Amino acid sequence: MTGFLRRRAVTSLLPLIAVLLGVFFLARLTGDPANLYLPVSATPEQRQNFIEANGLDDSIWVQMWDYLGGVLTLDFGDSLRTGESAAAMALRAFPATLQLAFSTMLIAVVGAVVIGSWAAYRPNSVADRISSFLSMTAASVPDFWFAIVGVWIFAVSLGWLPTSGVTGGMASWVLPVATLVIRPLGVLTQVVRGAMVSALSAPYVRLARSKGAGDLRVVTHHALRNAAAPALTVAGDLMVGLINGAVVVETIFGWPGIGKLMIDSILGRDFAVLQACVLLTAVSIFVLNILIDIGYALLDARVREKVSA
């Protein structure tokens, strides 16, 4: 396993560097931030001072080496907007995104397993129709629409929930999580359903039934275990999307996560903060992918053998 992890780390390093360089160059293609931070009457000297003070006068290669050197020492520089350490801002925002992402995935996975298994076990049943409805909805309705409609129905019309913000305790979580969960729940339900349909018709399930195993035991102990691997892969991809910043949901609901911070940084041409956020999410996604691989190995003996080899 250690060898596997080492190999995985090495192979992930290249994409990580590509992401770091990509965000560095792409951010600088969006233009000089001087107009945002200086008055219209700024003299050439004042513009030059601003550029020099923020290291924007060096060649792009010098800036890149400075940036990479900073990454190695975990010094990403300071925010142009707030003057705060960029790393501190990113680290402060990230846990809120993780909370949102894990809560969403927890609900999505549990919901998908229950609905997907039921739908596979009883085709054309209520669960099967719910499963189809969820997948259609997930594919066709954008996040922001759900969010706005949710606000107007549950906050304004019914008065059950706060519109936004994070100070309302449990109630604050409902709309952001409900908005976010639609897509992963819909996708995962379909994956679980498909995998379970295959698993339930497999010889080992028939064997289990012939040995007298009950319906629940067949589903949970035999079919579901074998259907879990493809669901885990898809769940991993969906989780990556959530960790990368649930930008729309965080922006609409004022959730203090990294997605909102990234958007603010892009609009404010706050390169240091943007780079810190991207690196943090890239590393997290790298770690998550390793965890998914480990989970895959735990679920599938064939993979485990390859890993051990």
Add this chain to the structure above:
Amino acid sequence: MLSPPIRRSRGLPKVAGLLGLALVASGCTVANSEYVTGGGADGLRIVLPQEPPTLEACQSSLTATGVVVRSNITEPLLERDPDSGELEPLLATEWEQTSPETWTFKLREGVTFTDGTPFDAEAAAFTIDRAVNSDLACEVEGYVFGDTDLEVEAVDETTLTVTSPEPDPILPLRLSFVEMVSTKTSTTEKVREPIGTGPYRVADWQAGQRLSLESNPGYWGEVPAYKNVNYVWRAEGSVRAAMVANGEADIATSLAPEDGAGELAVAYANNETTALRMQADQPPLDDIRIRQAVNYVIDRKLLAETLFEKLAQPAGELIPDGIVGYEPDEQIWPYDAARAKQLVDEARADGVPVDTEIRLIGRNAQFPRITETIEVIQGELAKAGLNVKIEMMDTNAQLEYQIRPFPKDTGPYLLMIMHGNQAGDAAFTLDQYMLAEGYQSSWGTAEFDQKIRAAEALVGQERQDAMAALWQYEQEEITQYAYIAHMSAIMAKSPNVSYRPNSASGDEMRLAEMSPVS
């Protein structure tokens, strides 16, 4: 070789259970939100579209900063009454022009900053020097004073003289933009939070989350009705409106008609005017017939009644009513698509490259329905025979085209702008948007510059008349702009709050004018 059996199926439920437990154990508290809880729940709650980038007083001509800072945390020597246009005393009680270049101000006694330092002529001189004469590159310097440096002198504790290089009849008005700060404020760098004399001071500002103000216990004036004020920000207008509808906020600003504020919506005229600026040094826009054609194809009345839902008025100049220099009989271009096409055809016949692609640049979300407005204009321009391509940009990208130095080799472009004259005098608009080398002007003529300078040197009714006449001249002789509409703003206001917004509310929302409905 067989792998050892692993008890897999029990691991995942455990992880899920642990995650669930962790969430419950945290009391469903959101990370990075500890600052948001508590404080001022019984106070006034305002939701803004964006967080102020800074509260630095010398940046307060930035709308997002000024709406919080001006006359709340800091105060100027004088303030302009948005209804009458007259200057009212604030930290200065009297002022007079004591020579063509010099104005003398008598300062209010017994005023202290929230850090305990006294407000006196030294502090006033320090502030003006810092904002106008320093290398800090303050927004207020650019917006109000341009390249002009001022000579400031504290004659005695309560007497201040300010001298400009040239006679400046509106120097007091310009100084109404300089918010006074404590002499302990850094002169080498901008600060995030100012120390002022206003009715409120910063209690707690957690970047990205919330800004709380509390009333200044040592305030020299009348104690404001609300002891605490909390600002939060939500980018989505419908969420801001919903917050007021749901009782989570008392005031929500910058709403669009479709945001659904319903009966809580309060529409009010602001100082903003929309227009297309034409980059007239680039063919085919260098031909006045093409610029006239652009003016003819804009159906201002239709836009005002439909897309702007009757909350805007067709415009024939870049300033609205209430600003010195406004022409009440503004000449609004009629919608005449046939005439526009005729002008384009004439230009084509004369060899003007009318088929050159013209970029129509807009800023995302600059005003409600900007995208639709631009699409309508593009459609009309295409009918007139022009080749126009829409480019929507974010603020930074659009500013590169709006503010000098302009990017090179851009080709011809039409730039959608929205200008708000916060100062109440057309000079602030003319200097930036009309002078040939104005910071936000693409071109002009020496003759027009001369007329502008001459008008700006006048006072009283002569000043008003001379400035008002410039708009017609600009349309006929320069035609750098196609003015579109004088805009309005919408806010949502809780029935529990008494407040009447005015034309300055978008830039300077005075908290002391708000009170609970008893």
